[in-house]
Amino acid sequence: MQDRPTAVELLTSVREFLEHDVLPGLEGRKRFHGLVAANVLAIVARELAGEETALVGEWQRLRDLLGVDETVPPGRLDGLRTAIDALTRRLCERIRAGDADAGPFGDAVRAHLRMTVVEKLRVANPRFLGNAT
């Protein structure tokens, strides 16, 4: 375990340096890219803060949706990502086959996708959610 400041605290510090000390001196294309860069740092900070919880939740929803016979999610973050990727590819095959066009499975798929997309937006662009959160 690293010493303080945490990764999120360090990222926040760099973002504030960009916003307060660098961006006011930039213009045109450099300024635009500076704003994008500061926003990217904010995204990464939000992602780090809640990543494991979000990944476990997404894995559990996919497991229930696709009827996978496993109770314990992979223990490591990279294992979770690999498992979610594989399950989501299976879900895509079901959708392409028309299984989610209507009926209870379609409703469950849409509910899962909405929850996943909203969670991802809480990281990528919380303002986009407006009052929908």
Next chain:
Amino acid sequence: MPVGVDGLRRLPGGASREIWLFTVARDGAAPERLVLRRDPPGHVIESSRKLEFELLRAAEAAGVPVPRVRWCGGDDPVLGASFFIMDFVEGETIGRKILRDPELVRARAVLPEQLADAAARLHTINAGAVGLRMPEGEGPGAAELARYADVLRSIAPDPHPALELAIRWLGARLPPPRTPTLVHGDYRMGNVIVGPQGLRAVLDWELAHAGDPMEDLGWLCVRSWRFGADTEPVGGLCARERLFAAYERAAGVAVDPAVVRWWEVFGNFKWAVICIMQAQTFLNGVKNVELAALGRRIVEMELELLDLMEAP
């Protein structure tokens, strides 16, 4: 004759093309401000600057406000990439500012009608005459859907179930085939120059193709081009009904709101696929933070698609 080039600087925006502003001074003539539009290295969106040059010429002839084009360099090795040169047009291009700048209050009042009129005019351009291939067989909607679905499945590094769901939804509700017209392909806030009196120029013709003219109206309604002004669906400017009525007056053809809605849903799908393409350009080695950040915008269109597909 001595010619001086001065003040060369790269303009912001243009994630897929470079745009450079410069001034040319010739003996005995007033200095002219010109713009060079050029392919950057490593881009994935294939299009031709020569075609864009020809389109801008045809658009001017059709009465669409556009920058006058001056010279097309083709694949001139002097600049290492395809490029053309056009007049600089003064005005605002940033959507957020067009929607909020107090000096553009008059412009905002007339923009919906001006955008409808310019769209109607550009839809009269003979797409075949400028070298665009007419879609064959099943109609423009099916052709565009198949094209972007193929791109998604061939380049996306991650699975996208919400986009797969959108492909199913769109495939089951294809708009009826109609005679193809020229379609701008990127007709939206952010790709127009606006002055105090309103629309000054329609830019970024690189995605132009032959297809369904309703595609341009649907694209103009895509949520991303409202720049936060979400209560006004058409580019953050007005209600859909006002755009449709103005277009019907200008073009003399009826607008079917259900068809425009299909193209709005398709537009969100297409914009998600374009974001994937742009992020892929970054992953392929083009070091550009703007391209990288677009990879995290895909999910915005996915939420909008889920909302639109569930709307009555």
